[in-house]
Amino acid sequence: MTTECPFESNVIDAVTAGSWTxxxxxxxxxxxxxxxxxxxxxxxxxxxxxDERTHVLPDPAVLWLKAKVLQTSAAVERASLPITRLQxxxxxxxxxxxAAVLTWKSAALQAWINHFSPGHLILGATGAETTSLSLxxxxxxxxxxxxxxxxxxxxxxxxx
Numbered sequence: 001m002t003t004e005c006p007f008e009s010n011v012i013d014a015v016t017a018g019s020w021t022x023x024x025x026x027x028x029x030x031x032x033x034x035x036x037x038x039x040x041x042x043x044x045x046x047x048x049x050x051d052e053r054t055h056v057l058p059d060p061a062v063l064w065l066k067a068k069v070l071q072t073s074a075a076v077e078r079a080s081l082p083i084t085r086l087q088x089x090x091x092x093x094x095x096x097x098x099a100a101v102l103t104w105k106s107a108a109l110q111a112w113i114n115h116f117s118p119g120h121l122i123l124g125a126t127g128a129e130t131t132s133l134s135l136x137x138x139x140x141x142x143x144x145x146x147x148x149x150x151x152x153x154x155x156x157x158x159x160x
Contacts, residue, residue: 008033
């Protein structure tokens with residue numbers, strides 16, 4: 001068990017203040033603990049006086065303001081989560097609708113698109129060939145296009 005020398009605090013005070021007595025110098029020469037304390041004390045005093053912070057701490061008012069802004073943005077994000085989920089569901093439904101229309105009437109759509117080639121336009125002008133889409137396909141395409149534009153516009157305008 002190691003016990004502390006009773007003169008160690010006096011040695012540290014003498015090193016810090018720079019006021020040595022002859023009896024204290026004689027004691028430091030004979031006591032290993034006090035000699036170590038006398039050797040380390042100037043360095044510890046300089047070390048305690050250093051300000052090694054590379055970044056100064058911000059003002060508490062700024063921290064409070066940032067916390068309030070983050071709290072508000074978190075609340076907005078929580079409130080808009082159901083709307084975001086509904087937008088995703090709308091996009092998925094519209095994509096499924098487009099996939100269904102394109103697979104259901106792919107032959108009719110391909111024939112209708114081919115109708116706009118130059119050769120078919122000439123034949124159509126003479127009345128030799130007619131290609132048309134059914135009313136249900138036309139209504140489905142118009143409804144899906146309108147829904148696509150509506151959801152896209154809502155997404156764009158909701159961001160602002």
